[in-house]
Amino acid sequence: MIQGGGLFLLTVSSFFPALFHIEEIVFFILLGLALLAAWLEEKDLRVRTPIDFPLLLLVAWILLTIPFSLSPEYSFVEWRKLVAQCLVFYWAVYIMRTIDLRLCVKTKRSPAVWWLWINSQGFPRIIFFGVLLGVLVLSSFALVDFFARGGNWEDRTIRARAPVSDYNWLSTYLVLSTPILFYLGITSRFLRGKILSYGTVGIALLAHVVSYTRAGWLASVAQLFSWGVVTQRRFLLLGVLLGIMLVPVALFGLAQKGYQADTLDAWTLGTRVQVWKLGAEQLIRHPFVGIGYGNNNFQPVLIDTPMGDKPMHLHNTLLMMGVGSGIPGFVLFVWVFIRLGREFFTRANPSHWTDLETLKLCLGIVMIGFFCRNLFDYMFAGSLAYLFWILMACGLGATSKIVQKTEPQHLFGTS
16 A cells, blocks of 8 residues: 555645655656566556557657757657656556455455545545645645735735745646535535535635636636536526626726726736747648647747747647647647546436546546646646646546445536
8 A cells, every 4th residue: 555655645745846856756666666566466567548549649749759849858858757747647547446456355354444444435535635635735825825925805916826836836726626625525424524625625715716817717617617517507507607797897897996907907818819829820830740849949939029038938738739749749639638528528417427427527627627727828747747647547547446435415416
């Protein structure tokens, strides 16, 4: 269970970007130990998931385009980071399936209390508990820091942020985590579990609001809307649509009185549109192999444009993939998310969903939020990427045997 404990710790530490290099070292140590143990025990190391084909093609294609990069050395370093993310994903899937098998093996020895607890919960829920701990500490720190620096609701001059990072990272962490907190609260069998989960939801939502990150808010709206569509909740859909119409009106009214004027200022959107146009031009000029994989490869392109030498990036992960690795790279990256969506979203009647289908719906909502967040910034990096792949592994590595055995409390019934 060293590997399972390591996976839990990596999940919690992923919420703190300053620990990322330590997280990397710990991961590769755990990966090496897992490979050694599997070799000694003569286990089959082959791990199969529904996204293998597009994901491995994406990694291979980016490698083939590196010689055509504006900076091959930089692109190769970024490619290695992508390979490390894939290894995190497959390692997490392997560990979860291995724990699944061991939980099903009956031994003559009396199992430890902690083993019985894991067996009763299901390992994905243990990882989700790690997410809850990470969010609770992260959001609490962000709120304390926000008010200590003089933050308020009048404007977004001061914004809540992740430790040793910024508001973009904080909002993305909360987009990844909020559906999981709701899942834990709704499916918890004990009152204390519901209180802890919903209490953390409240703290996280407050931190999400005072991060004043509109792209993060939009990603959360997309999550709510997709939840309503999949679960056929008409009142939720109407509520989301009504909120989309009323919230901007309310913000405009506040801006007229001198509050939150910067929140409605569209200068960041205008800058993004300019950069996206320049990115589209580069994609047209280099449609097959791109200009080089990596977020920083676009910077030299700006020198001869109206943007000048400003420290500007594409602010769009999909476009970064296309500009960096050509249209094939863009298509393969989108294909990975399509395969994830097909795996996580079921067509069955919500009232007849199994525990596993409910778990996968939660992770599908997580995936949608992360995808939308990456449409406005490059957030597929560092500990955020590690956390995302660990959560995806919870859905693709889980089986009905390691999901909580209790019946969901009519989690997503129709209205």
